[in-house]
Amino acid sequence: MDLMPSPEEEQIIDMARGLLSKELPVDYLRWEEGPAKAADRALLPQCAELGWIALGLSEEHGGFGFGATEEMLLFREVGRALVTPVLFASVIAARLAATLGESDLTAAIATGNATVSLAVPDAGGSGYFLIDAEGSDRILLVDHDSVTLLDPSAFSNRSAIRSLDPTVTLESAVLDSGAAGLQVGGRDAEPLFRHISLLIAAMLVGAAEAVRDLSVAHASERTQFGQKIGTFQAVSHPCADMAVRCEAALSQAKLAAVVVRDAGDDAEFQVTAARIVALDAALSNAAAAIQLHGGMGFAAEYPVHFYLKRAHLLDQVGGRIALQLDDLFALNA
Amino acid sequence: MNLDFTPEDDLFRQEVRAWLADNVPREVRPADGPDMKAFDLAWQKRQYDGGWAGIAWPQEYGGRGFSTIQQLIWYQEYARAGAPYVGVNFVGLLHGGPTLIANGSEEQKTSHLPRILKGEEVWCQGFSEPGSGSDLASLRTRGEIDGDHLVVNGQKIWTSFGQFADFQELLVRTDPDAPKHKGISWVICDMRSPGIRVRPIKTIAGHPEYCEVFYDDVRIPLANVVGGLNNGWRVAMSTLGFERGTGFMAEQVRLATDLEALIATVKARVDLARDTDIQRRLARLRAEVAALQAMTYSSISLNERRGAPGAEASILRLYHGLLTQRLGRMSMEILGAGSLELTDPEEGWTGPYLYSFSRTIGGGTAEIQRNIIAERVLGLPRSR
Numbered sequence: 172m173d174l175m176p177s178p179e180e181e182q183i184i185d186m187a188r189g190l191l192s193k194e195l196p197v198d199y200l201r202w203e204e205g206p207a208k209a210a211d212r213a214l215l216p217q218c219a220e221l222g223w224i225a226l227g228l229s230e231e232h233g234g235f236g237f238g239a240t241e242e243m244l245l246f247r248e249v250g251r252a253l254v255t256p257v258l259f260a261s262v263i264a265a266r267l268a269a270t271l272g273e274s275d276l277t278a279a280i281a282t283g284n285a286t287v288s289l290a291v292p293d294a295g296g297s298g299y300f301l302i303d304a305e306g307s308d309r310i311l312l313v314d315h316d317s318v319t320l321l322d323p324s325a326f327s328n329r330s331a332i333r334s335l336d337p338t339v340t341l342e343s344a345v346l347d348s349g350a351a352g353l354q355v356g357g358r359d360a361e362p363l364f365r366h367i368s369l370l371i372a373a374m375l376v377g378a379a380e381a382v383r384d385l386s387v388a389h390a391s392e393r394t395q396f397g398q399k400i401g402t403f404q405a406v407s408h409p410c411a412d413m414a415v416r417c418e419a420a421l422s423q424a425k426l427a428a429v430v431v432r433d434a435g436d437d438a439e440f441q442v443t444a445a446r447i448v449a450l451d452a453a454l455s456n457a458a459a460a461i462q463l464h465g466g467m468g469f470a471a472e473y474p475v476h477f478y479l480k481r482a483h484l485l486d487q488v489g490g491r492i493a494l495q496l497d498d499l500f501a502l503n504a
Numbered sequence: 505m506n507l508d509f510t511p512e513d514d515l516f517r518q519e520v521r522a523w524l525a526d527n528v529p530r531e532v533r534p535a536d537g538p539d540m541k542a543f544d545l546a547w548q549k550r551q552y553d554g555g556w557a558g559i560a561w562p563q564e565y566g567g568r569g570f571s572t573i574q575q576l577i578w579y580q581e582y583a584r585a586g587a588p589y590v591g592v593n594f595v596g597l598l599h600g601g602p603t604l605i606a607n608g609s610e611e612q613k614t615s616h617l618p619r620i621l622k623g624e625e626v627w628c629q630g631f632s633e634p635g636s637g638s639d640l641a642s643l644r645t646r647g648e649i650d651g652d653h654l655v656v657n658g659q660k661i662w663t664s665f666g667q668f669a670d671f672q673e674l675l676v677r678t679d680p681d682a683p684k685h686k687g688i689s690w691v692i693c694d695m696r697s698p699g700i701r702v703r704p705i706k707t708i709a710g711h712p713e714y715c716e717v718f719y720d721d722v723r724i725p726l727a728n729v730v731g732g733l734n735n736g737w738r739v740a741m742s743t744l745g746f747e748r749g750t751g752f753m754a755e756q757v758r759l760a761t762d763l764e765a766l767i768a769t770v771k772a773r774v775d776l777a778r779d780t781d782i783q784r785r786l787a788r789l790r791a792e793v794a795a796l797q798a799m800t801y802s803s804i805s806l807n808e809r810r811g812a813p814g815a816e817a818s819i820l821r822l823y824h825g826l827l828t829q830r831l832g833r834m835s836m837e838i839l840g841a842g843s844l845e846l847t848d849p850e851e852g853w854t855g856p857y858l859y860s861f862s863r864t865i866g867g868g869t870a871e872i873q874r875n876i877i878a879e880r881v882l883g884l885p886r887s888r
Binding site: 173174175176282383387391401402404407408419427440495496501504 | 620
């Protein structure tokens with residue numbers, strides 16, 4: 172039993188963190204000309220080349236045969252860097268295509284030749300929201316109990332709307348009746364949903380850690396009343412609470428990753444738990460971080476709010492928090 | 505990263521499970537008094553005789569010399585078997601003993617460790633004072649050197665099982681002129697020494713565990729100083745590291761068992777079948793209790809690499825304390841009018857609920873744990 176990353180796992184963390192902090196720094200300038208022009212899209216071919224999309228696929232599917240633990244650790248860094256959800260959608264779509272034996276499509280997605288964007292259903296209505304979908308070759312529709320990979324032509328009435336998360340573009344759209352795609356649902360979809368929840372939990376952990384680090388740095392530099400504000404317990408204690416939430420969320424994400432990799436009986440239980448604690452860590456830490464930054468936290472130029480908004484976006488993918496809680500309650504321990 | 509237990513660990517688990525199934529006492533643990541002490545010591549002796557005392561303690565002092573992972577397995581199986589609360593053996597087994605192993609002289613180790621494991625010696629803690637709680641280092645109980653003895657005068661409070669104890673881990677000020685952290689010594693105090701008076705304190709949980717202890721010219725041999733004269737602060741921090749970290753492993757496993765019992769109750773209750781509010785809050789607790797177990801695994805993994813608990817023990821302790829309190833409050837809500845009947849602190853729900861308030865006070869308050877996390881985990885500037 173060892174829940175500390177192995178030297179090989181540490182290498183993946185270092186490689187991802189090194190590349191992303193250099194190429195995709197979390198700075199408002201990255202999205203200043205609109206999310207479609209952000210550096211993310213240009214970096215995706217390099218991510219594909221590094222094997223990030225095919226990381227967890229078996230070698231027979233053109234993958235690298237790494238496990239869910241490596242993918243989880245990679246996506247923690249992806250969450251920290253606020254990489255476009257196109258990367259996440261590509262990883263899930265490649266896995267879906269591989270599961271259904273679509274080897275050409277799997278290869279096209281894994282090499283970055285076919286780009287995949289995410290779509291989520293509008294909980295109240297009949298429409299859908301498309302995320303960073305301009306110019307994508309495929310759309311991955313993630314509902315609460317099914318996942319479908321569609322041609323963009325399956326959607327009509329596409330219209331750009333203002334996005335809560337300013338680091339992505341958002342469109343509303345209608346799904347044409349009779350549109351067919353590659354789909355898994357019901358019990359067949361369970362393994363894919365474990366991956367979806369695991370990677371979402373991982374990205375939320377990265378977000379929770381990023382705002383903790385921004386807050387600690389701010390509290391160590393900012394001076395008021397003649398002292399660093401980190402010396403005030405009204406500031407340092409909320410930072411400590413952020414560290415506690417990060418440790419809980421990271422530990423559970425690591426454990427869930429191991430159980431998913433080893434196909435343990437409690438995989439669904441552990442990934443659902445991971446998703447629940449990670450969402451709380453990301454949202455609570457981001458809210459606390461905005462408060463601790465004072466006026467700076469409310470300014471769009473400062474990056475804390477991006478993490479809050481991304482966490483709300485990720486919550487909508489594959490079943491929002493209330494559904495996750497219902498699922499976890501219903502399971503047997 | 506892996507969750508694999510070695511074949512030796514699996515074999516160990518089977519042996520533990522089989523032994524506990526045959527040996528866990530079936531009678532209810534008395535909640536108070538000499539009967540409780542006799543019960544706790546008899547259970548401890550039975551574990552020793554069965555070869556299960558001091559799982560991770562060195563063999564030369566009566567322990568088994570196993571790993572922290574095997575210790576975790578023991579606690580998991582212990583909770584699963586519904587074995588009794590550690591009771592009066594808490595201080596000796598979970599922090600006094602480990603402190604002696606890390607800091608004691610050969611003589612101190614050989615005279616106390618085997619007796620603690622055999623259930624022949626009860627220990628209590630003498631750290632806090634009426635004027636020194638969170639600011640522990642301001643303690644004023646004096647230990648003046650007189651020949652080869654210390655002469656102790658002062659008062660301690662929140663001494664667990666003081667009325668039943670044979671020995672005490674006692675912090676005294678041995679150099680009043682030194683800076684406050686540098687004039688403290690950690691000494692072994694014989695609780696039968698002349699000049700000691702013990703007065704039990706009644707708590708909000710009706711719990712008989714804590715006492716006040718008064719010292720009037722109590723003579724303690726200098727040979728009982730652990731880890732060197734005036735070096736007691738460092739020794740005390742190692743004690744608190746054990747208390748905050750591995751000392752609570754058993755209770756973390758227990759928390760999961762309690763929550764699952766509560767969830768099973770709610771699932772069986774027709775009147776709560778549509779209460780999605782309670783169901784979702786229980787689901788959230790379930791996720792967080794799972795995370796607590798994962799944190800324990802992470803912490804053990806780190807300890808295996810590094811050899812001792814670090815400041816992250818405070819994260820575990822704080823999370824566990826807050827979670828226990830939320831579980832307690834939910835249990836009251838679910839019980840309804842049944843919550844009006846008070847149970848013992850280790851039985852049912854209302855007693856543990858009231859006892860849960862101590863979880864963010866004892867062993868360093870939640871506020872002190874947050875100070876430690878802020879300064880020693882996050883590296884924020886010191887707040888005092």
